[in-house]
Amino acid sequence: MTAWLEREPSPSAAGRVFCLPHAGCGTSVFGAWPPERNSVEFLPVELPGRLSRFDDPMPDTFQALADSMIAGLRPYLDVPFALFGHCWSAYAAYEVALRLERAGRPATRLFVSSQLAPQDGPVGRMLKMSDAELRAELEESIRDQGNTPHPELVAIYLKILRVDVEVSRRYLVPDPVRLATPITAIGWSEDEEVRPEEMKGWASCGETTFLIFPGRHHRFQDAPAELLETLSRVE
Secondary structure (H helix, E strand, O other): OOOOEOOOOOOOOOEEEEEEOOOOOOHHHHOOOOOEEOOEEEEEEOOOOOHHHOOOOOOOOHHHHHHHHHHHHHHHOOOOEEEEEEOOHHHHHHHHHHHHHHOOOOOOEEEEEOOOOHHHOOOOHHHHOOHHHHHHHHHHHHHHOOOOOOHHHHHHHHHHHHHHHHHHHOOOOOOOOOOOOOEEEEEEOOOOOOOHHHHHHHHHHOOEEEEEEOOOOOHHHHOOHHHHHHHOOOO
């Protein structure tokens, strides 16, 4: 079992989707998701520096994060698989897809949700936020998951979020490599962070299908049926 996954993948799965949490969060953001759909597993990826991996240092770039993630996930790339990254983690997912292509083990699809293309970033409110403002964002995210923010836990995740924000700040990719891996770019109809029309730049990163699902920025956490059905089409 690898530290990158919270549960052991099933050897009988027809496919796998590796799901990356957004900035400042761990695998708990996928707590409402079922373990599988249509015999395709949804496997939340636990990133370094989170509660279950608190002693593991977070790499300081998305590129370095992708390298270490691939090393941890390699034994589980034995069936068709895809990558899902929401917001901040879309860039990590892109970098993983790029490196897997170069290694001759490409993903079947890259799913990116609520994020600008690499050449159009980094942007976002969090890049300009103070720690107090980031703390407020965390508390709102925790409430969105139906939980009550506890000060000690918020303080821990604030440190994680600050590290993640700095990783994003360093991600400057004016001319991204065009992937052979097909991309599905998912926007959300009521998203106030990244409007669906702002995601058009992903077409420069590979053959891209654009989808818009109903909901706000964090709607993915509720495991909407249309999203899960889309992700389970690992072909």
